[in-house]
Structures are given as C-alpha cells and as structure tokens.
Amino acid sequence: MNRPYVICHMLQSIDGKIAGGFFREKQTLELAKIYSDISKDYNGDAIIYGTTTAQEMFSSSKTAPVLNQNPIKKIDYIYKNDKNKWIVVIDPQGQISFYQSVYQNTRLKDKNLIVILTENISSQYLETLKSLNISYLFTGKDEIDLRLALEKLYDLFSIKKLLLQGGRITNTYFIKEDLIDELSLVVSPVVSGEEKQPNIFKDCHEYIGQTFDLKQSDLLMKSGFYLKYVRK
Structure with a gap:
C-alpha cells in the first residue's frame, strides 16, 4: 500500500498531557514557538x-x-x-x-x-x-x-509526508493501526497532574507493543527537551 510517511508531532508536559493549564506556563509558551518552527522544518505535504x-x-x-x-x-x-x-x-x-x-x-x-x-x-x-x-x-x-x-x-x-497533530483519540487510532512512522516530541518542563486532561494517547486497555529508536535528543531553553523517535 502506498501511503504517506506519518510523523506524530506533539507538545506535551512531562507527564504526557497535551492540553490544560501547563500551556499557560512561561516555559511552555517559549517552547511552543520552537514546536511551531520544528513543524515548519518538517515541510510536510x-x-x-x-x-x-x-x-x-x-x-x-x-x-x-x-x-x-x-x-x-x-x-x-x-x-x-x-x-x-x-x-x-x-x-x-x-x-x-x-x-x-x-x-x-x-x-x-x-x-x-x-x-x-x-x-x-x-x-x-x-x-x-x-x-x-x-x-x-x-x-x-x-x-x-x-x-x-x-x-x-x-x-x-x-x-507523501503527513504531520499528525491530533488529540489523544486520533493519535490512538494511528498508533493502534501501526501507522505512525516517527514520534516528534517537544517536552515542557512542567508536570500537569490534571487527571481530566488528555495524554498523547488514550488508554487502550491492551498492550500495543510498538517500539521506536531514539534518533535525536536536544535540550531546549535549558529545561525543555526535543525527542525524535523512528519506528523500528
């Protein structure tokens, strides 16, 4: 099957939240600009x-x-x-x-x-x-x-190149179907702790068992991280 190369590109808290109060923190706001720049650099279709x-x-x-x-x-x-x-x-x-x-x-x-x-x-x-x-x-x-x-x-x-920037439900559809080729994560140095806010993937109640190789890790703004994983 011909299909696009799928890159899941997300900005998240330390504990994996992709929405909520941590977005109001200064560190997250600064990292959001870097996150946007990385999106542009991917130059997806x-x-x-x-x-x-x-x-x-x-x-x-x-x-x-x-x-x-x-x-x-x-x-x-x-x-x-x-x-x-x-x-x-x-x-x-x-x-x-x-x-x-x-x-x-x-x-x-x-x-x-x-x-x-x-x-x-x-x-x-x-x-x-x-x-x-x-x-x-x-x-x-x-x-x-x-x-x-x-x-x-x-x-x-x-x-041919598709950036996935969905919520936890859409991201989970892709990961369960084994359709994510690359994970691109900007991690804010903030712990959210908000139970009702979504994580990058929702609880599937089953073991997915997919593994990725770490290809790049960069320190951002002294306390944030950029992590790039590619599907094995």
Whole structure:
C-alpha cells in the first residue's frame, strides 16, 4: 500500500498531557514557538487533525448557507487549485460546522482542506463542503478505514509526508493501526497532574507493543527537551 510517511508531532508536559493549564506556563509558551518552527522544518505535504481539534479551529455557529439539499451521491469530491499543501480533518459523522470564511483562517493561508468522512453523512453536509471548495473522501460505511484514507491521500493528492497533530483519540487510532512512522516530541518542563486532561494517547486497555529508536535528543531553553523517535 502506498501511503504517506506519518510523523506524530506533539507538545506535551512531562507527564504526557497535551492540553490544560501547563500551556499557560512561561516555559511552555517559549517552547511552543520552537514546536511551531520544528513543524515548519518538517515541510510536510499536509497536517491531519481529529474532529475535536478541528472543531476548535474551524467550527462556528455561523455556518455556510446551503444552496441545494437534493441527494448527493456518496463519491469522493476533489478540489484543487494552485495550492499544494493541505490540512486534513477526520470527521466521521460530519460534526464540524465550517463557516463561510473558513479560508481566511491563518492556518489555511497556503493550504486547502480535505475532510475524511464515512458514508453516514447527510447530503446537506456534503453540499456545504462543496460550496466551500473543501475536498472530501469516503473511507468507510459507518467507521473510518484509516489505511484507506491514507492511501487516497497519497494517490489523489500526492501527500507523501503527513504531520499528525491530533488529540489523544486520533493519535490512538494511528498508533493502534501501526501507522505512525516517527514520534516528534517537544517536552515542557512542567508536570500537569490534571487527571481530566488528555495524554498523547488514550488508554487502550491492551498492550500495543510498538517500539521506536531514539534518533535525536536536544535540550531546549535549558529545561525543555526535543525527542525524535523512528519506528523500528
């Protein structure tokens, strides 16, 4: 199977949290700039987010108007222009309310959007995506087939390097399917301790058993760390 090389790139606390109060600490704010620079240095063809992360970025109560509510065939829709970078969003049930001016978002300055869907989606939602020039791909009837999604991203959009910056649920989908090739971690020197905040992966209740080789470790800002692991 042809698929993109997947790099899970995350900023986390010492105890593995990827959200919460530790982001307000001075050390984390300083490291966030380095984290962003590392993201740019990877020069990936696309960044992929899960539903929750994408909702925070692109969802709004002022949604785009729907021009036509007639049934639409459940086939992939591909929109391309002169931009060759992408943001990919996993949204199995069509939960994200994209707003009409979504492409004014600074994250989309040089990128187009692709949404990964199941076939359990309304025609109204598909019509909204098409009206906003958002590509969408079907990868399963009721659940996302992640391997098929990656294969389509590779074949239809020439996405060969993919940065995974999801929440714990999306990250766990990838690690359970053995689809993470590299872990790129910026570690803030802060212990969160917040039980309700997510870790980089959620508890799978089973042993995953994947191992990675440490390829790089750098001290950042005297007390933070950058760790680069590559799948064995």
